[in-house]
Ligand code: HEM
């Protein structure tokens with residue numbers, strides 16, 4: 001392992017920020033998944049126990065968390081496809097910045113479709 | 127170790143690691159990512175966007191899905207691919223930030239422990255699931271369960 005100064009102040013442009021975002025969202029989704037498999041496992045305890053656990057997903061605070069999670073998944077996935085294209089498509093590296101903006105535009109479109117419905121389910125009269 | 131190499135030092139070839147592990151990991155991150163996109167978007171769409179979204183999810187809803195091998199295979203693949211992809215991603219991140227050998231060892235130990243527990247548990251849950259458990263209140267069960 002390198003044990004020497006790594007501290008040059010590198011401030012990249014879009015490429016660096018999208019890399020940071022890929023890390024942060026990846027870690028976030030991973031820790032959600034650890035908890036999520038545990039809450040799903042309660043289904044083998046009893047129907048009552050599972051309904052109580054999954055019922056917490058309906059609370060509006062959780063609803064906002066779910067919106068954040070979905071946003072993290074969508075941005076990680078679209079930027080992931082961009083990374084795949086950068087590596088495997090001959091012109092990928094040339095268009096990496098354009099593709100980042102396309103990924104962001106697609107993210108906005110998907111969230112515009114998702115959010116109203118999800119927030120209505122979360123806050124709508126139940 | 128001094129902070130920088132002696133500039134006059136002759137070039138010394140690094141010993142090769144004699145394995146393509148990192149290359150396979152790199153390919154796997156991309157291949158699994160492409161498959162996960164379909165699996166997870168499908169999962170989120172069915173569970174959050176159909177019916178009344180989160181308000182539709184309960185025991186009977188999951189029992190209805192896991193009554194078909196289709197959704198069992200879907201969830202199993204999603205579980206395994208997401209856990210391997212995420213664990214490999216976290217392994218890279220630990221390698222990047224934990225510079226002490228001991229810290230790295232401990233963090234990776236915890237990571238692999240979490241991986242094993244979650245994958246084994248999640249797999250067992252799918253295979254041992256009983257949509258019509260005996261003695262459960264009938265109104266919580268899916269409609270296809272035989273009347274008690
Ligand atoms: C808020 C969003 C989410 C909700 C409401 C939700 C809900 C559920 C439900 C009800 C199940 C039971 C089985 C089924 O419906 O197929 C389940 C299982 C599962 N979910 Fe999700 N999920 C969400 C997000 C995610 C995400 C982002 C991932 C991937 C990282 C994921 C991965 C899984 C896996 C792997 C299983 C199977 C668990 C097992 O094997 O025991 N879920 N989820």
Ligand code: HEM
Pocket residue numbers: 019022023025026027029030033073076077078079080081083084152155156158159160162163164166208209211212213214215216218219
């Ligand atoms: C939705 C579909 C997904 C796609 C298309 C995707 C794609 C990618 C790609 C292309 C990378 C870069 C790998 C590399 O640099 O070698 C990556 C990194 C990563 N992904 Fe995913 N991924 C997806 C889902 C997930 C999920 C569900 C998790 C968590 C369980 C996750 C966690 C991570 C982590 C932790 C990294 C490492 C980031 C880094 O090294 O900086 N990803 N993903």
